[in-house]
Amino acid sequence: MSKKYAIGVDYGTESGRALLVDAATGEEIASHVTVYPHGVIDEQLPGSEVRLEPDWALQHPLDYMEVLKQSIPAVLKESFVKPDSVIGIGIDFTACTMLPLNKAGVPLCELDEWKDNPHSWVKLWKHHAAQEEATRINALAEERGEAFLSRYGGKLSSEWMLPKVHQILNEAPEVYEAADLFMEAADWVTMQLTSVMTRNSCTAGYKANWHKGDGYPSEAFLKALDPRLEHLTSTKLRGSIASIGTKAGDLNQQMAEAIGLLPNTAVAVGHIDAHAMVPAVGVVTPGKLVLTMGTSTCHLLLSDKEIHADGICGVVEDGIVAGYYGYEAGQSAVGDIFAWFVNEAVPSEVKQAAQQQNVSVHEWLEQQAAQSRPGESGLLALDWWNGNRSVLMDADLTGLIVGLTLQTKPAEIYRALLEATAFGTKKIIEAFQAGGITVDELYACGGLPQKNRLLMQIYADVTGREIKIADSVQTAALGAAMHGAVAAGAEAGGYDTIADAAMHMARVKDETYKPIPENVQAYQQLYEAYSTLHHYFGEENKQLMKDLKKLRLKG
Ligand SMILES: Nc1ncnc2c1ncn2[C@@H]1O[C@H](COP(=O)(O)OP(=O)(O)O)[C@@H](O)[C@H]1O
Ligand SMILES: O=C(CO)[C@@H](O)[C@@H](O)COP(=O)(O)O
Incomplete structure (x- = not known):
């Protein structure tokens, strides 16, 4: 069989990069970085006089499309790899990086009607202006003895989906009303690639308090928080949740043309950047703490037990590697x-x-x-x-x-x-x-x-x-590419499980x-x-x- 390749696209805080790897060995053949044209928007909305309050951090969704359109053709060109040799794509993203969409799946901030309202834009993971909402959610959940709270070390972070959605409702009810869906950027980009609306178990679990057995926090809890939020999870957070390590769908015709790949290339369900790095250092079993150290640090660990520990950000079944409970803790600046x-x-x-x-x-x-x-x-x-x-x-x-x-x-x-x-x-x-x-x-x-x-x-x-130190400098993108190879499957030249992919594609330095x-x-x-x-x-x-x-x- 001729050589097969997988592409990982890693969406960081300031830029996105594509990495093309040999699916058999994990060898990194070509990479390309696209700096987000609008960067982190934390002072003023683009093309507008509207100024942002302290602690805000927004992004432009079109910047994410730019990464695909610039960086994927660039790695193909640099490597001379033909599109029919690319078996799968995976993407990883910062999280919770979320955005409101209209019924057609278009980000509200791209519409004239909404573009001057800061709440219509992508809220980046480090948007910290929803602390009041987080504090209120935590107090109410504690008062009501909500079971979900202990899975998150007793507190939700202001960076996560519920506080961010609640802030939108409090400060811009009209944007809340106009949003047909709130989505993680990881899932929105995957939807652009495949035309399939899938949420991933990693962001849903760590960032939107979803549990494989219990689902999202209950309607009764959300109603007590604000009656207008009662049906949030069955309406604006609706959608099936697929386990990471599975396939979201096939690349659609329009995106295939835009990025120079073949339609029907397998696309993995989206992933969080830090979590994607775990199998990329070869960690697919319990007891090995992975520090993903960059702008911020995440601490990720697998276990076969579900324990609710104080101070740990979250425990999610199938959140990092399917079949294990994945634990996350973190430092928001390093x-x-x-x-x-x-x-x-x-x-x-x-x-x-x-x-x-x-x-x-x-x-x-x-x-x-x-x-x-x-x-x-x-x-x-x-x-x-x-x-x-x-x-x-x-x-x-x-x-x-x-x-x-x-x-x-x-x-x-x-x-x-x-x-x-x-x-x-x-x-x-x-x-x-x-x-x-x-x-x-x-x-x-x-x-x-x-x-x-x-x-x-x-x-x-x-x-x-x-x-031990990762051999790759692009660990997240390598992890994403490994998930792309798993989405393609062994028959296509990829793998059936992420553990198999890790055995062949992951490495640490001597x-x-x-x-x-x-x-x-x-x-x-x-x-x-x-x-x-x-x-x-x-x-x-x-x-x-x-x-x-x-x-x-x-x-
Ligand atoms: N030599 C260095 N020593 C310590 N920190 C550095 C050094 N060079 C760059 N940095 C910091 O590394 C961070 C970027 O890390 P990186 O992993 O490349 O990015 P990201 O987390 O956005 O993916 C920046 O915050 C930068 O200040
Ligand atoms: O919060 C998470 C993961 O849970 C990260 O996406 C977030 O800290 C951003 O990380 P980096 O910008 O890659 O350091």
Whole structure:
């Protein structure tokens, strides 16, 4: 049989990329990135005077189509692979990234009537303006003893579907009314490719509180939240939910022409970016915690038990790999914190020094920071620049650096920020263990492990564990391509299960990061201090950060 290929399309926060891989080996043949023409819309609506409130983050749905139209032809061209050799496509997306559609499946923001209303646009995962709604949902669910709440560590995040839909209803009831469907962008793009309306078990489970046995939160609960929401799940969230690892449909004629593939190419059901990475590092069995480290970090783990643990974002059956319970926890900013420091807080001398050495500011800071010992700077930070997703699940918490003096150097602050994110990950590992969910091994993937060696050594030292690193830099896109190969099936040159695909297509590097004993010891002391700050600002006195944030929002 001639060589067969699969394409994965990974939709990130700032850009989307297509990766063409050899379906037999997972070898990456060609990739292409399309930066979203409208990027993250967080100040003003495109082509309009309408300004956005703080904490808003929107996107333009046509940017997603642009990725398909630019990046898929580009990988075909670069690789000289013929369309008839491509057996399947899979896509993965940030989530909950959701949008309202009219009856024809057209995003409301594309219509003149709605384009000036911010609520008609795609709400990106990091749209954090629905915290009030999330708080209300959590309080009501707790008061009513709703069973679904404990599957999500006792709290829903403001990033998820229900708070976002509720915010639309509260602030723009006319948009709510006009929406025939609210969909995850992952499912909307899949629908554009196949003309089939399917929701996937991963986003439905983690982001819309759907359960394989119990379905969505009950109508009685939704009615108590707001009578207008009573029939939400059977109307605007309607649609069959397909397990990840299955086929959504065949590529339709119109999209086949637009992206240069053959009609009837198999298309997998959509997936979340982080979750798609798990089989792409070869993890298809319990006990192996996968850290997907980029703009944010997700912590993903398989288990054969359903346990409701405090501080864990969610447990979903068939949510990551079919046949297992998939657990998710996360930190809503990691690379974004380092980016903030580099962009907003670094003096010009540092930028010049980096330029002179022909390295990026990140690399220069890493080199300098690597020369000091753990704790040497006297600095300690809380990693809550974009709130705390796990274990406190509170988007209104903010960042903190303690120990600054007149002698503090930029590289010392950078190192404290790297360390803070590692401490946040250790808190999450402890929450898994405390909940009775075993963590035996650590794997890391996403952009960061390949960009910053110091960061990965700090994670090994802080957690006291060896860390295996993905071989691919495009782990999410590789995971999506693997799902494309499974959608095509073994007979077509793909696979029947994601475990089979992982056996042939996934890889980790030979080199691992191992903990250095003296650093492990030093970090134990710093971690205790981190835990004290964590408790003080995140639990005992959490109003302090919230009041400060309110003052900022008022101003
Ligand atoms: N050398 C570096 N060290 C630490 N962080 C870095 C470095 N280079 C880039 N970053 C951060 O990595 C993040 C991007 O990660 P990546 O995985 O590529 O993207 P995404 O999460 O959007 O898929 C950005 O937040 C950026 O600030
Ligand atoms: O929330 C999730 C996954 O549950 C992610 O989609 C979200 O954090 C975005 O991740 P990245 O932008 O890839 O870091």
